[in-house]
Amino acid sequence: MKFVALVLSNFKRHKLRTTLTILSIIVAFILFAYLAAIRNAFQFGVSVAGANRLVVRHRVTLIQPLPQSYERRIEQIKGVTDATQQSWFGGLYQDKQTSWGQIAVVPTEFLPMYPEIILAKEQKEAFLKTRTGAIAGRTTANRYGWKVGDRIPFSATFMRPKEGNTWTFDLVGIYDGQYPDTDTTAFYFRHDYMDENRIWGKGLTGWYTIRIEDPNDAERVAREIDAAFANSPAETKAETEKAFIKGFAEQMGNIGVIVQAILTAVFFTILLVAGNTMAQAVRERTSELGVMKAIGFTDAHVLSFVLIESLLIAIVGGAIGVALGSFMVAQGDPTGGALPVFLFPARDRILAGLFVVLLGIIAGALPAVQAMRLKAVDALRKE
């Protein structure tokens, strides 16, 4: 503790340089928080996707439908406890620019399959008995100012209705997520209502979500399902929900790799900035370090002082950056709701903490070793 004041006193030198270095670290960690939130959003909360749920889709592509008749056959496979069908709707609402998660479901099967969807009891009952009923996630309801009882019109894209070009749903419920990263941007409505009113696709569905008894048995179950429909007109591909969502996200590009590439470039640059600051600091203090060694400070003392100084710069910058980044991410999705989940995940906060420490150590390592190796006689001679 008695050395703390000595280390802290070094922050009084070159305040502008230290401030600029800390600012650059702050910006890097704000960017880290944002990119982590974006990557997480594109993975649709892959980390919390049900481990005991599998998705069965057309082997060729997700766009190809599967027969609704598959449901009973899938349920007969050993290890499968339940199956439910879902279909992508792709309607356009108001701005007619983007299509987001509107999905046709069978409420009696869908709600038990997704216990993380929290819906009030009376809203659940209304969803079960209202043919035109739909439920929306809280994020989307807030985004459009919807309330229960509203009639929500969608312009059709590929899912054409028999009359006109508009689908209208009655909003009977607004759901919340059980976990912070549960998707609350989706809009679910009844599959039977869609089936009755669409001009094509009767008897077909987008994909199946199934629940299995034992998550460790997922590979065998998936293999048996695919085998059951092999050589049929609609062969299947069964995979864990995690893999399915990941694959879905990767249709837009490998966001994880892109984010990682950006972050690597950012942190490499910050490492150079912080490393340069520390190298300059040590270079400028050569004679002072010589004096300290002449007084009796050991090589280990000097090494740790430089490392602690470097760590402190990284910790101050990193802590402010992570705090500001968390605050900014908490203000919400910058696209105004297009990203289904927008938060700075706990695992990425831990990772940020690790990066802070690594940044401090790596940036300070070389200057610290140089300071350690410095001979007092040489340092004093350089005056």
Next chain:
Amino acid sequence: MPNPLVRLSNVNKVFHRGSEDIRVLSDLSLQIEEGEFLALMGPSGSGKSTLLNLLAGLDRPTSGVLEVAGERIDSLSRRELARWRSRHVGFVFQFYNLLPVLSAERNIELPLLLTNLSGSERRRHVATALEIVGLSHRAKHTPSTLSGGEQQRVGIARAIVTDPTLILADEPTGDLDRKTGDGILDLLQSLNRDQGKTIVMVTHDPHAAERASRQLHMVDGQLSSEMAA
């Protein structure tokens, strides 16, 4: 006769520059008694600074014996030498070498950080050192707000605060005008005379050397003449 405080016996120091060997100290033997004020003089390159560095434990002789207060320091490791310096040596530099971001009292406290003294004990030692050098009223000032003479007094306070065995001064008046330099020499002389400190001072200035109890002249790495006050 009592044992000398410092004993050098057949000390050689050779520096290597590429394939060339440069002999800076040659077969040098010397004894310094406790309570002596020794002035080391000689032209540039004569080896006086190298000798001072050896006495300070900042460097090791190539061969020979170097003993301070009965302890051989020529064979200590870098780490052991650092510890030894913190207990036995007080340094006074030509350019004061104070840490610019620390106040006078923090600069003086620096060597005490290497001891087991508590905060209040350290403050007490610092106050005493400041009083000895006559700078109690400037304790909170940083070096940039002190004159050259005041900075050197802080440097001396830092050198004596741990009550070291040896005070080594490298051209302590070299950066000061005559009047201020005389003040510093008065202070060193009083530390030697009144408090019995053993001082070795390197200087080019015969006027400064006159203050010492013994003067040694070096030429080409060897002692050429000796003069007692």
